[in-house]
Amino acid sequence: MVELRGLTIDYVLPRRLFGSRSQIRSVPALAPFTARFERGKISALIGPSGCGKTSLIHAAAGLIKPSAGEIFIDGKARQGIRENTGVIFQHFGLLPWKTVEANAELPLKIRKVKKSERAERSKKLLEEFGLAEFRRLYPGKLSGGMKQRLAIARALISRPDLLLMDEPFSSLDALSREEAQDFLLSIQKSRGLTIILITHSIEEAVYLSDTVYVLTGKNPGRLTARVDMPRAGRDDSRFPELAGRLRNLLGV
Secondary structure, eight states: OEEEEEEEEEEEEOGGGTOTTSOOEEEEEEEEEEEEEOTTOEEEEEOOTTSSHHHHHHHHHTSSOOSEEEEEETTEEOOSSOTTEEEEOTTOOOOTTSOHHHHHHHHHHHTTOOHHHHHHHHHHHHHHTTOGGGTTSOGGGSOHHHHHHHHHHHHHTTOOSEEEEESTTTTSOHHHHHHHHHHHHHHHHHHTOEEEEEOSOHHHHHHHOSEEEEEEOSSSBEEEEEEEOOOOOTTOTTHHHHHHHHHHHHTO
16 A cells, blocks of 8 residues: 655754854665555554654655655555545644544544534544543543543544554553554454554564564664564464564564
8 A cells, every 4th residue: 555665764954053154964864765565454663763763654644755765655656645644643642732522623623624524523433432421621631541542533533544653552551552552453453444553562563563664773774674474462372483583683
C-alpha cells in the first residue's frame, strides 16, 4: 500500500545559530530509504534514538517534505497530507483544554464536517472504545490506557485505511501496554488497517508486526534489515528466538 523510494531527510539549521556569514548547514536524519509496506499488515520500525524513525513517519504523513525520494500510496505519488491517513503521536497529542468528545471530533471539525455528523461518529467510537461515559471529561482526568484509546479513536474517526503510529505505547505501564497492544490488534483486524508503527520495544515489534524494518546509525540512520514475522503470541516458543534475532541485528 505504501512504497518509499530512496527517501532522504535532512534538516536545515537556521543561519543564526552559526553567525550571519556562515554557510547554511544541514543535519542528515535519514539515508536513502526504500521499502514497501503491505496493505492490511502491521509493519514496525525499530532502531536507536536519532536514526530517523520519527522523521520517516512524519514524511509519510505529509507533515514534512523529504529532501529527496518519492512516496507512493496505492501506486500514486503522495501530494501533501492524505485524507485517509490517521496519525498517532508519542504521548498521545491530546489537547488538554478540550473534552474527550471534542478531542475525538477534532479531525472532522478541521475538515468542516457538520456538527451532527461529528457527534454521531464520535458517539459510536467512544462507545466502542469504552469511553462514552467519560466524554465530558478532560484528558487530564483519564488513565494512561484511556488516553491511548482516545488517541486511537481520534485517529480513526476519519475512517482511514492507513494508520501511522509513533511509539504509541511508550508512556504506559507494562500491564496497560499489553492491553493496548491487544486492543490495537483487534482494531486492526476488524478494520483491515495498514499500520506503520515505531517502537523501541523489541518484544512489541515481535508481538504486533508482520514485518520489522531495522534501522541503525545516527545522522543519518540507515535501513539495515527487513525481517518477516509470524505474529508470535507472548507464550509462543518462537518468541525468544525472534526477539534475539532482532537484538543481534541492532547489536544490543
